[in-house]
Amino acid sequence: MKVNFKTLGMCFAAAALLGACSEPPEIAAKAAKRPDVAPYMGANNGFMTKNWTPGNQASWTESIDKRNQAQNEYSRVK
Numbered sequence: 001m002k003v004n005f006k007t008l009g010m011c012f013a014a015a016a017l018l019g020a021c022s023e024p025p026e027i028a029a030k031a032a033k034r035p036d037v038a039p040y041m042g043a044n045n046g047f048m049t050k051n052w053t054p055g056n057q058a059s060w061t062e063s064i065d066k067r068n069q070a071q072n073e074y075s076r077v078k
Contacts, residue, residue: 039060040054040060041055042054042055049063
């Protein structure tokens with residue numbers, strides 16, 4: 001039995017390319033955006049800032065403002 005390696009390689013390459021087309025779409029970004037929950041409600045996990053409590057809109061606004069000022073180049077240079 002004689003095997004044509006060039007044809008066999010082309011078949012494997014075509015199968016790999018077509019296999020990549022069948023991947024499911026990313027759903028992580030959809031799960032992160034929930035329109036039914038306000039942004040300040042948040043999650044109670046280890047990735048929160050220290051001065052923010054979930055459900056408190058005033059502390060959320062304050063921590064967002066503080067974070068924005070820390071990223072502002074003009075205020076960091078002063």
